Amino acid sequence: MNLNHPLPKGNMEGEYLFYFQNGKIEMVGDYLDGQKVGEWITYDKEGNILSKENFKVTQ
Secondary structure, X not given: OEEOOOOOOOOOOEEEEEEXXXXXXXXXXXXXXXXXEEEEEEEOOXXXXXXXXXXXXXX
């Protein structure tokens, strides 16, 4: 899995895209203060959607 966003020294923030070695997107979603938030979508190696999950901010 490759990542398009450098890992920060603090908490993860913003949109993150994870890629298969073939260059297609494996997973996409947002982090806020190190937590997954909003809709996260997971794809198979052909680009078909496998799942969609929604995450809420916890304190």
